Each structure stands twice: as structure tokens, then as C-alpha cells.
Amino acid sequence: MKIIIHGGFFSESQTNQEVKQAKQQALKDIVQAGHKYLLSHTALETVVYTVRLLEDCDLFNAGTGSQIQSDGKIRLSASLMDGKTQKFSGVINIEEIKNPICIAEKLMAYDDRVLSGKGAKDFATNNGVAYYNPETPQRRHEYEKKLSDSIRLGTVGCVALDLYGNLAAATSTGGKGFEIPGRVSDSATTAGNYANAYAGISCTGVGEDIVSGSVASKIVTRVTDGMPLSIAADKTLDEMKPYDGFAGIIGISADGKIYHADTHPYMVWALHDEDVEVFE
Numbered sequence: 466m467k468i469i470i471h472g473g474f475f476s477e478s479q480t481n482q483e484v485k486q487a488k489q490q491a492l493k494d495i496v497q498a499g500h501k502y503l504l505s506h507t508a509l510e511t512v513v514y515t516v517r518l519l520e521d522c523d524l525f526n527a528g529t530g531s532q533i534q535s536d537g538k539i540r541l542s543a544s545l546m547d548g549k550t551q552k553f554s555g556v557i558n559i560e561e562i563k564n565p566i567c568i569a570e571k572l573m574a575y576d577d578r579v580l581s582g583k584g585a586k587d588f589a590t591n592n593g594v595a596y597y598n599p600e601t602p603q604r605r606h607e608y609e610k611k612l613s614d615s616i617r618l619g620t621v622g623c624v625a626l627d628l629y630g631n632l633a634a635a636t637s638t639g640g641k642g643f644e645i646p647g648r649v650s651d652s653a654t655t656a657g658n659y660a661n662a663y664a665g666i667s668c669t670g671v672g673e674d675i676v677s678g679s680v681a682s683k684i685v686t687r688v689t690d691g692m693p694l695s696i697a698a699d700k701t702l703d704e705m706k707p708y709d710g711f712a713g714i715i716g717i718s719a720d721g722k723i724y725h726a727d728t729h730p731y732m733v734w735a736l737h738d739e740d741v742e743v744f745e
């Protein structure tokens with residue numbers, strides 16, 4: 466059993482030690498909780514549970530505490546992939562709900578498994594999901610100060626390998642911040658989140674770059690074709706260099722290897738293998 470999580474990129478690291486420590490502690494606590502859950506649940510159930518905890522932590526740009534878009538609204542995107550069945554589900558730009566990953570989980574049971582905008586919100590409402598405002602005073606303050614010039618990415622993700630050898634991946638985001646309404650993140654696409662029987666990958670970074678590199682699905686394809694996870698990930702991230710692609714990945718392969726890598730410092734991550742490890 467293995468689990469790895471990420472909390473996106475950490476731009477505050479250069480200036481704010483307090484935020485860094487808070488994120489490290491949150492990741493440590495959440496990966497421990499996720500690992501405990503994995504002892505008696507499947508990889509699919511565990512990635513949903515763990516990403517939900519990350520969405521509820523307002524330090525990260527997913528669920529509560531998501532960034533506000535250019536028109537003053539928050540829109541959430543999340544996806545889930547079951548490596549066993551290779552089913553993918555997700556929501557794109559859903560508004561006024563607490564946990565987009567839980568809507569993605571509900572959609573797993575349907576033929577139409579990726580919903581966007583109003584359709585996604587109507588589906589959530591029809592399934593008894595209550596209104597929720599994910600905005601925090603901190604994000605409103607940032608928005609009002611128009612801090613759009615600095616990168617403040619804090620998407621979350623989780624990959625798990627369960628007792629039965631099955632893999633799953635989940636990713637959730639509030640987007641990259643100050644985007645044009647309607648912009649689609651990579652996080653609810655197979656470029657940002659992918660799993661099969663051989664590997665699972667969750668990405669963070671600039672969605673446009675991740676889609677251009679088809680990052681998650683490409684790494685998983687390479688592992689499927691026999692390449693070790695670390696080499697597949699490094700090769701895929703290297704291929705983003707010509708356009709200075711900005712991305713970070715976490716992954717697990719079916720042989721139990723865990724890997725994380727980024728094109729730019731610092732993606733924040735935590736894993737539970739033999740013991741807990743957190744980014745420094």
C-alpha cells in the first residue's frame with residue numbers, strides 16, 4: 466500500500482515561513498489520515514477521501530480557499546480515475562459547492578461522466594448537494610489587491626495503490642487564478658489526472674502547459690510500455706522544456722515505486738511509504 470499527495474506549487478516559500486510550515490503540517494496530517502484510510506479501503510475510495518481533506522484545508526487552492534477568477538467568482542474543477550476499470554469522471558468549473566471531488570465520485574456511476582458549469586451544478590443539486598461558498602477572507606484580500614502577477618498555484622492531488630494492487634488518481638483545483646471565465650483547467654482532463662493498471666499520475670502547474678504536454682496520460686502510457694516510472698516522468702517533463710512548460714507530478718507505479726518531480730521549484734508533496742516524508 467502506498468499513497469502520495471501534492472498541494473500544488475509553493476510560491477510563498479521564499480517569503481513566508483509560517484505558511485510553509487502550516488502547509489507542511491497539513492500535508493503530513495492528511496497523508497497520514499489517507500494512509501490509515503487505505504488500510505481498509507480501495508485506492509479509489511482513498512483518493513476521494515484524501516482529496517476531500519485537501520479541499521477542506523483552506524491553505525490550498527481547491528475547494529475551500531480556492532482562488533477567485535477574473536470576474537470575482539470561484540469555479541472548481543476536479544477529476545477521478547480508477548486504474549482498475551479505467552473509468553474517468555470529473556467536473557469542470559462548477560460553482561457554489563464544497564467538494565467537487567465528491568461530485569466526480571458520484572458521476573462514476575453514470576454514462577455521462579464529465580460535466581461542466583451549470584450542468585454540473587444542477588447534477589450536484591439534484592443529488593442533494595447543498596449550496597456552499599468556498600471563498601475565504603484571504604482569497605478575497607488577494608483578489609482585491611489584484612495579486613495576479615505572482616504565481617499562486619495550490620491545486621491538490623492524490624495517487625494511491627491499495628492492498629489489491631489497484632491504482633487510482635484524483636486531482637482538484639480552483640484554477641490558476643484570475644483566469645477568463647470559462648477557461649478549462651487540466652485538472653479535470655486526462656492530461657492532468659490519469660491512472661490504469663500500471664501507474665497513476667496527478668499533475669499541478671500551468672494547465673495550458675500540462676495539456677500541451679499531455680503529461681499524466683503520456684507518463685502512464687510510457688510506464689505501460691515498460692519504462693520505469695521515474696524515467697517516464699523525467700522524459701515527459703523534459704519534453705516541456707522547448708516551451709518552458711511549468712508542471713509538477715506525483716505518481717505511483719504498480720510495482721510500488723513512488724515518484725515526484727517538477728520543472729520549476731517547488732511543488733509541495735507528502736508521501737507515506739514505510740514512513741511519512743514531506744517536502745522540505
Ligand code: ASP
Nearest residue numbers: 618620640650669670672
Ligand atoms: N493546473 C491548474 C490549472 O491550470 C493549476 C494548478 O495546478 O495549480 O488550472
